[in-house]
Amino acid sequence: MSKHLQYNKADSKDVEYVLSILSRVYPVDIKLKKEFEQHLLRLRIKKDQILFNENEVCEYIYFIVKGALMGCTTHNKQKITTYISVENDFVSSISGLHGSGYSQEYVVAVEDTDLLAIHNNELNRLFAHHFDLNYIFRVILEKYYKDAQQRAHIIRVGNAKERYLYFAKTNPGYLDRLPLALVASLLNVKASTLLSIKKNFSKPKEQNKDLAECGQKLELYVNKHQLFRQKDIRLHSLAQRIGISSHELSVVLNNYFNKSFIDYINQYRVNWIKGSIQNRDIMQNFTLEALAYSAGFSSRSAFYSSFKKLVGMSPIEYSKTLNQEKL
Incomplete structure (x- = not known):
């Protein structure tokens, strides 16, 4: 263990808190509660302080009450972040879980961090006498394993943007809280790349409000006048009609609707x-191709291509599906 760590007996409030977390998985009985009251410890470590080192036995399993820790390893003299844990997470050596061997990683505080701890000797003794604790930790480890597998998958196959979006979704608020270099190391991307992606996605609230207002205005105008049915509709002419520049319309389409201009217009056509x-009554009097031209498509191939792209099947297949549902 890192030197100068001061462990104190946890108070009743600490015990109640950690037991409330465990009880979300399975009810904790009175005997187990008394064991935690007797053996649960508390400590506080400062930012950048090491909780335990590589090549030493991690003697405790920890629970983060407040703060953040990161697991790290070194390869070719380079630090690699393997995980980040914050409030309500359990932390210990992964490679030397329950004190079974030497740790291949070290854990360091990202922020001033308050921890609860129980010694592995006590925990292993409790495992031997309390089935409910075995079940609780099995569920906790299963969740950790699934999260780790998902994280490993996105880092292996996802591009930098996909990794950013994965982290933002699974760790809301952490991107503004944690050092950018730390998150970049975890996601295996350059810090400069992550910063650029973050800037593109972190738009001011006022800008988002303006995008929403402009997007709603565009929707109302296109619906009211059915502009999508005009074969010659263009970005600049649509922008003029709603009173904004072509650049502003492109920003709205890309950032509010996440569509190109042609996909935006074709979505209306396909829905129509x-x-x-x-x-x-309409299908008795019109062919699919006639409907396509009436909707604004300029060719049969463009119609079939857009329909399949946006619906996932050809217009003929879609028509057959509707007929089957009516039988």
């Missing part, structure tokens, strides 16, 4: 055709 296909 889908509604027409569901109307038997």
Whole structure:
């Protein structure tokens, strides 16, 4: 263990808190509660202080009450972040779990951190006498394993943007809280790349509000005038109609609707055709190609290509599916 760590007996409030976390998995009985009251410890470590080192036995399993820790290893003299844990996470040596061997990683505080701890000797004794504790920790380890597998997968196959979005989704608020270099190391991307992606996604609230207002205005205008049915509709002409510049319209389409101009217009066309296909009176008098031209498509190939891209099947397959549902 890192030197100068001061362990004190946890108070009743600490015990109640950690037991409330465990009880979310399975109820904790009175005997086990008394064991935690007797053996649970508390400590505080400062930012950048090491909790335990590589090549030493981690004697405790820890629970983070407040703060953040990171697990690290070294390869070719380079530090690699293997995980980040914050409030309500359990932390110990992964390679030397329950004191079974020497740790291949070290753990250091990212922030001033308050921890609860129980010695592995006591924990292993409790495992031998309390089935409920075995079950609780099995569930906790299963969740950790699934999270680690998902993280490993996205880091192996995802690009930098996908890794950023994964981390932002699974760790809300952490990108603003944790050092950028630390998150970049965890996601195996350059810090400069992560910063650039973060800037693109972290738009001011006022800008987001303006995008939403402009997007809603665009929706109302396109729906009211059915502009998508005009074969010659272009980005600049649509921008002029709603009173904004072509650049502003591109920003709204890309950042609010996450679509290109042509995909945005074709989505309207395809939705209009889908509604027409569901109307038997219309289908008795019009072919699919006639509907496509009426919706604004300039060619049969463009119609079929866009329909399959946006619906996942050809217009003929879609029509057959509707007919089968009506039988």
